[in-house]
Amino acid sequence: MASNAFTNTYSRVWFIEGGAGPSRRRDYFGNWKAGAISWDLGDITVIREPDPNAYNRFVRVGRYRGEPGDPELPITARYTFQRSRLLKAARLDCEHTIQVHMGQCENPQDFPRGWEKTLILEGASISSYGTEDLGAMSPDENAPVNEEVPFVGTDLYEVVRMTFAEMASDSVTAPVTSVYVCDNAQCGACGVASDGCQVVLALTGAVAGSPGGGSGILYTVNGGGSWSTVAGPPAAAEKIYCAGDVAVVLSDADDAMFYTSLAELVAGQVNWTRVATGFVSGQGPIDAWSLGASETWIAGSGGVVYVSRDPALGVEVASSGATANDLHAIHALDSLNIVAVGASNTILATTNAGVTWAALTGPEPGAVLTSVWVRSQREWLVGTATGNLWYTIDGGATWLAKGFTGAGAGSVGDIVFATPSVGFMSHNTAAGGAGRVLRTIDGGYSWYVMPEGAGTIPANTGVAALAVCEDPNVLYAAGASGAGDGILLKAA
Known part of the structure; x- marks a missing residue:
């Protein structure tokens, strides 16, 4: 070698x-x-007990790591x-x-x-x-x-340098609108060993077995080595995510969420349960950010923000009436700091877990704000449907444009960060509508078009959603490819 x-x-x-x-x-x-x-990763201490079969001998029964x-x-x-x-x-x-x-x-x-x-x-x-x-x-x-x-x-x-590979091309027959990593790193004591990047769900149009007007789910349990499909809920859907060990799909048109066991889904068996409790009629869910099994923040039509503590119990209205504009994206730094963005330069933000919400002036008058990432209580990044990227370091009081190749044309689709330094942004160009992914390794100070490695991004007509995991060198991307077709990508 x-x-x-x-x-x-x-x-x-x-x-x-x-x-x-x-x-x-x-x-x-x-x-x-x-x-x-x-x-120093912590000293390893062995736990021993007396050997039940012999005097003056001890058997090893475990070990633990120090601080x-x-x-x-x-x-x-x-x-x-x-x-x-x-x-x-x-x-x-x-x-x-x-x-x-x-x-x-x-x-x-x-x-x-x-x-x-x-x-x-x-x-x-x-x-x-x-x-x-x-x-x-x-x-x-x-x-x-x-x-x-x-x-x-x-x-x-x-x-390290990353290159793109197209995933599940035989199974993707409709645009892929959402992708989510439902995994945590573990050594195998509580299940299958994983680096935290293996179990991935993607939301697409109907697949074999989907009810009329429904959606389809693609999933992998081996980091994209192989993909399978299951029928999605019997409704048009916008977003898929995981809240603990439950897979959830949001439907704006149906003013509802649907959930099923993640373990059953990745075994090829789904039993979708529809929950409409708490949703306001005509103000359905569009986007979500889950902090865990007991806390998910949801952005909805008509300017409503919901919070879900348990998918089976529905949602509660966290904010209503601050704006009538649709909210297209939401991100939560933690339980206290949440920001939602949407149509007509709309921004809603809370720093006290939703007790109060501030309606802020966004960075670009009249623009549809398509994406948001909250890096700290005062530092946020926002993308627009006009192809611009903006940031604030004072909680939305003032905004500055962040330049990148192709900025000011097309649209920004999604923004995600894997670490404080490493982040990704999807940008769909105006000419031909081709989707690109840009990477930053300095916390958003500079952005460059991927891949760094050999090749180019596979041909597509737009990248809508991104998903990261615990490895900053792994990215999943979802979008469209031609009339009525879709694309699912992995960069590593």
Whole structure:
């Protein structure tokens, strides 16, 4: 097997002061060196009990892991006559992002393309600051001076180049309107071992066995290695998601939601139950964001926001009357901070779990807001049907446009983030309506068209929905391909 061993001369360091985000630039430091990574994952302690069959012997009955530490990455930098960026950062005592880009033939100063692999340390705080000797007692001590600065982060992961592959082409015969990853990483103690990216559901038009006017579901339990289909609910549908171990489909036209057991669905058996409790007539559900089995926020027609605590019990109205405009997208950072966007530049936001909602002025007068991602209580990204991407860092008080190749034409379909640094956006161009996916690895500060690897995105006429998982190098995308046909993609 050919060796592709990495040597330490093929790395360079980028620094994002204050952490990755749409307003924070990334700076290249060619005279910084990344040191050796260390990450204490917790000591392993074995549990033993007396052997029931022999004296003075013990049997192993289990083990447990102690408290883990945080990932650490030391940085060595040349100390120069200019102001030290590292000393400044140490005095501020903030969390930053460190990226180590690795490549061979690329330009290391080309942030989006100049790497084969990138190592990202999120939430990187400086634990101490020091330098080598600043003075000399004799000529033989003359030497460059280095700063030695260890960073301690909250997460450490790699980013690699991604390429697209079309999924389930024989089964997709209608536009795919929604896709959702219904999986969690586990080692197998509570079920089938998974990296958190294996179980995926996609909502499409009718498949074999679907009732008239109904929808179809495509699913995989092996990360797209194979796909199967089951009949969806007997109604036109907009969105599919999972709330714990339950699969849920929303129908605006039917003013209802439908649910079934996820375990039964991925076994090829579905028993859809219709629930209309709590929905206002003529103000059905359009989009949803689930925080877990007991909390899902739903955006609806006519400006209504619903909350679902249990699909079997229906929904409660969380906001009504603040606007009459349809809400097309919703995202919840947590139980307190939720933002919904929609027609005519409409934005509704809450910072107190829906007790009160603020109707805010959106970024683009008259535009349909198609997508939203809440990065923090005050930092949001919003996409529009006019092909623009906007961001705010003050909770919607002011807005700034974020440029990307093709911005201002076509439409933005969806925005999702896998980590604080790594996110994806679908954009459908005006010319021919071809769908593209853009990626950011600096928290939305810059966006570039995928793929980074070989090939191009398969031919399509629009990408409507995206889904990420626990691996920032895996993406699922859903959309249309030609008149009445659909497409389902995986990038990895």
